[in-house]
Amino acid sequence: xxxxxxxxxxxxxxxxxxxxxxxxxxxxxxxxxxxxxxxxxxxxxxxxxxxxxxxxxxxxxxxxxxxxxxxxxxxxxxxxxxxxxxxxxxxxxxxxxxxxxxxxxxxxxxxxxxxxxxxxxxxxxxxxxxxxxxxxxxxxxxxxxxxxxxxxxxxxxxxxxxxxxxxxxxxxxxxxxxxxxxxxxxxxxxxxxxxxxxxxxxxxxxxxxxxxxxxxxxxxxxxxxxxxxxxxxxxxxxxxxxxxxxxxxxxxxxxxxxxxxxxxxxxxxxxxxxxxxxxxxxxxxxxx
Numbered sequence: 001x002x003x004x005x006x007x008x009x010x011x012x013x014x015x016x017x018x019x020x021x022x023x024x025x026x027x028x029x030x031x032x033x034x035x036x037x038x039x040x041x042x043x044x045x046x047x048x049x050x051x052x053x054x055x056x057x058x059x060x061x062x063x064x065x066x067x068x069x070x071x072x073x074x075x076x077x078x079x080x081x082x083x084x085x086x087x088x089x090x091x092x093x094x095x096x097x098x099x100x101x102x103x104x105x106x107x108x109x110x111x112x113x114x115x116x117x118x119x120x121x122x123x124x125x126x127x128x129x130x131x132x133x134x135x136x137x138x139x140x141x142x143x144x145x146x147x148x149x150x151x152x153x154x155x156x157x158x159x160x161x162x163x164x165x166x167x168x169x170x171x172x173x174x175x176x177x178x179x180x181x182x183x184x185x186x187x188x189x190x191x192x193x194x195x196x197x198x199x200x201x202x203x204x205x206x207x208x209x210x211x212x213x214x215x216x217x218x219x220x221x222x223x224x225x226x227x228x229x230x231x232x233x234x235x236x237x238x239x240x241x242x243x244x245x246x247x248x249x250x251x252x253x254x255x256x257x258x259x260x261x262x263x264x265x266x267x268x269x270x271x272x273x274x275x276x277x278x279x280x281x282x283x284x285x286x287x288x
Contacts, residue, residue, distance in 0.1 A: 124140065
């Protein structure tokens with residue numbers, strides 16, 4: 001499983017765009033701009049420790065290297081677009097040392113440019129591994145970024161120390177989640193009291209440390225079950241679980257089904273969202 005710094009995303013040359021049902025993803029960051037257009041329902045989000053809720057017709061923008069996560073409490077449907085800045089060099093130069101001035105934009109005319117271009121990108125980016133047609137893809141992507149810049153504006157790029165700390169925590173957990181990670185060990189590692197670190201962790205990532213670590217372990221187990229055909233016990237132990245009871249309970253919380261039911265449903269074919277981004281916890285579908 002790739003680290004919470006999304007190494008695999010930053011090696012991709014082309015944008016990715018897909019539809020996500022019940023969008024829920026673990027906290028992560030990457031150099032690509034991540035744009036989420038909510039088609040229906042509501043989605044809770046946290047961007048660099050600041051939370052909010054987006055509903056249908058709203059667009060959430062996570063700039064480069066912003067630690068972000070999404071949660072659907074009920075149901076939601078959204079388009080997720082990941083735009084590598086190297087694919088749009090003019091925009092990269094234009095926004096050097098600047099970032100979007102806001103995080104959420106209201107699309108007052110869904111029949112106009114933005115939604116049309118994101119739907120088009122869904123089609124262009126789902127060509128079974130083939131390179132998307134460059135002119136059409138870049139044209140749609142520049143339009144999306146241009147509309148959002150006009151709507152949100154730009155400001156000087158500034159980051160506080162907490163943002164860098166959040167990234168360090170994510171990278172540390174990626175390397176150690178299979179071991180005995182506790183509040184005590186993490187607080188000591190980063191030089192905080194247990195109470196202060198617990199509050200900081202929850203503010204930035206929207207959950208407690210045990211829930212977060214066990215979610216990581218469940219993701220690894222799910223990938224092993226679908227891609228390596230290992231037994232449930234082997235997958236659980238390899239992921240860092242010390243008891244099958246904890247594994248079953250955590251897996252059901254994360255995926256909504258038991259490991260056996262998940263394996264029957266997915267077999268050797270990971271969900272579309274998992275293929276696009278291993279931090280997403282829900283299945284994705286193509287736009288009709």
